[in-house]
Amino acid sequence: MRIVKDPRAMRRASQALFAAGKQIGFVPTMGALHEGHLSLIKKARKENDAVVVSVFVNPAQFSAGEDYEKYPRSIKNDAILAQKAGCDILFYPASKALYPEGFSCSVHTGRISEVLCGASRPGHFSGVATICLKLFNIIMPHKVYMGRKDYQQVAIIKKMVADLNINTQIKALPTVREASGLAMSSRNNYLGPRGREFAAVIYRSLKEAAGLIREGESSPGRIKSFIQSMLRGRGVDVEYIAIVCPRTLDEIKRVGCSVLIAIAVRIDQTRLIDNMLVSRR
Ligand code: PAF
Numbered sequence: 001m002r003i004v005k006d007p008r009a010m011r012r013a014s015q016a017l018f019a020a021g022k023q024i025g026f027v028p029t030m031g032a033l034h035e036g037h038l039s040l041i042k043k044a045r046k047e048n049d050a051v052v053v054s055v056f057v058n059p060a061q062f063s064a065g066e067d068y069e070k071y072p073r074s075i076k077n078d079a080i081l082a083q084k085a086g087c088d089i090l091f092y093p094a095s096k097a098l099y100p101e102g103f104s105c106s107v108h109t110g111r112i113s114e115v116l117c118g119a120s121r122p123g124h125f126s127g128v129a130t131i132c133l134k135l136f137n138i139i140m141p142h143k144v145y146m147g148r149k150d151y152q153q154v155a156i157i158k159k160m161v162a163d164l165n166i167n168t169q170i171k172a173l174p175t176v177r178e179a180s181g182l183a184m185s186s187r188n189n190y191l192g193p194r195g196r197e198f199a200a201v202i203y204r205s206l207k208e209a210a211g212l213i214r215e216g217e218s219s220p221g222r223i224k225s226f227i228q229s230m231l232r233g234r235g236v237d238v239e240y241i242a243i244v245c246p247r248t249l250d251e252i253k254r255v256g257c258s259v260l261i262a263i264a265v266r267i268d269q270t271r272l273i274d275n276m277l278v279s280r281r
Contacts, residue, residue, distance in 0.1 A: 002090070027041050133160065206274060207276070
């Protein structure tokens, strides 16, 4: 596995692969790799001739006061894990290489990025879309692999690819969970043993709410109250519980054939998100 830091060298490597008719699979990450990332890399390995993984903690997607500085960084371990999972090129650029002096352009992602996580993290998804577009332009991947845990992020990147005619395909893979059901996330590293124990209630509440919907419950209000009651008293500070249309992410008035239940909470100051797509068909 090669480690490439310079965006120009990365582009040259991609151009050579392209010219040789090789199919490139790409997994964008912020590092602190866990089983969720590794499942994406392994899938990319199976479906492509070459696999590129980026590790870049993107300052543009953190607001002031968020955890940019303390975000876990573990490049040595990431390199070992990425290589084992089948990565050919690890792209590890410096912040200055991607955001030189005077950088001022960004992707405007519209209404879909103002709801759910976007409501409490203004500018976050514009930062995500901007870095993804930059990475896609440098790496020119045929396929990009992302995790469904970040459902809204994937929906926004898919929309950007469609709206801006970007020549790639976004593949969303299932959320990988710890034995307790907690969705894998680099931010789980912030949780202590007690926090981890409490956090397992998020998935339990999603599963039980999905059960209610499948049994015929159609009122978003009642489903939300049910989840709220499961989270109450478990050391969980709720940011939102939302029942939305899986395509637009707008809140719905009545549950139809398929809905997305999305949750964001804080446990011991750590922000955790999870979601479940529920279909009645
Ligand atoms: O999901 C992430 O880790 C990041 O948001 C991404 C897609 C790598 C962009 O920085």
